[in-house]
Amino acid sequence: MGERVLEEATWRARTAAHEARIEAYVGPHLARRDAGVKHPVHDFLFGYYSQRPAQLRRWHPGYGTVLAGGAASHGGLKGYEATDDGGARVTDAHVTGQQVLLTTLRRLLAATAARPASYGCFGLHEWAMVYRLADDETRHADWPLRLGTAGTDTVVEQHRITCTHFDAFRFFTPPARPLNTLSPAADDRPAFEQPGCLHAGMDLYKHAFRLSPMICSDLVADCFELAWDVRQLDMRAAPYDLADLGFEPVRIETADGKREYAAAQAALAERGAPLRARLVAECDRLLAS
Template identity: 50%
Template sequence: MTLNSTVLSRAQWEPLARAHAERADAVTAGHRARAERGAKHAIEDFLYEYYSTRPSLLRRWHPGVGVTLEDAPDHATWRWYTADAAGVRVDARAFWEARGETVAFVEELLRRTAARPLGLGCFGMHEWAMVYRARERRHPLPLRLGQDGTDAVVEANPLVCTHFDAFRFFTPQAAPRNAIQLTRADQMEREQPGCLHATMDLYKWCAKLAPAVPSELQLECFELALEVRRVDMQASPYDVSSFGLEAIPVETPEGKSQYAALQRDVAARGAVLRERLIAACEAIRAAA
């Protein structure tokens, strides 16, 4: 069915679009400056490369489904928009026909994730498992404890990763050490809200559902993902001091406590965004 649409005049929506673009530009300024000079960033590049983020698209403002924009000729030329005498809006029906399975998958995954207990016992060991007994590493950074010290930490701590897209990068020697041999097929059964990567992935799901999801939500998820990525690397075996970041020494009791506290904070903030994204999925389905 088609829901009644909120109508925004240009005087109403244009300041929102401008503020969104300015906020997005501020968040991506460092990346864009580095890109111009061909420089890399071992921490932040993850969000642009792994999630295929384009700053030019992140700064675009979309109101989401159920909102009609008056005098919005640019929006009318963008994919998934439709226009009539009333104005321009996301074509929820066309979006659902093309992406309905994705919307349903994301909504179900988020609901199941939200319903599970908070898991706080991994202590960020996924990054350690990715370099366990490795000859090559994903990041051009030194290991804080060296290779032998890193391997010893993995061998002294249980691996209890619940996120398949982290587990699939474990070294062949590390993967069998994980408590569960994760697969893509059982992702629905394993994701849990304490996982840092599950929270970072909220941005991925927003991006996949754009422009049917409000841009404010997508940008908030991106900002949180950027924070979480820093924590992820601070708790990793890599030496991130060159980025002005202190290590979270998860190989120690103090580091484990620090990491778990950060997990709780991230999970609480992620839970709010997850519920908003679930609501956005519901809105897409209802508007179709």
């Protein structure tokens, strides 16, 4: 496969632009962390996912591109090698070593994209995660439930729960798990994942950073920004009262709230579709290399 070469001035400019883009998210998070302040919405992407802020900040060009003059900055990074003329590139051996990940991930992404989107879950997974818990037992115990414990439990009991995403379903409380109409598991994600699911859209960020440094960090950042917006809708529709943080609730317990949620969910799914397609294309490119 032919390689392209990025001159040092070009890739350093792209690196600086990427760092500035990511700093808008990472900087406030690190400041809160240093101050011991938790944010139930904005901290999630840095706590739930394994990508560290420093890793997210770093820009990679992706496999097949040589960074001219990049030996000192990138040559020693995992997956990289220095070239004879002082450049740096992702190695063939690294891509070869990721074949299982690439194959498995492509299967999941393609299966998700091929399935019709469903917009009838109304974010009830967050409600099922607090079902029959006391206020001080919830994941965000510093924030009250909008409807109180009894009102929250009633919403869960009066709705049909249809969560398709294992990493949401696994956090359901024990009495909520039998209420789900599906039983997704860790090893059958391609059989359940569907593109309307908020968590499937948010996980595009996880899939992208797992492909680093084989793919360009611009795609990782695009997926991160989608996940950022998905998380906000996720928590606006959750049972917590986050009005003091500036998050107006989507009252999914009402008909108007359901319509608002489904419309926002569909808009996010529309944004996620081309990102998912780009990740599939990257998997195909890397597998063919």
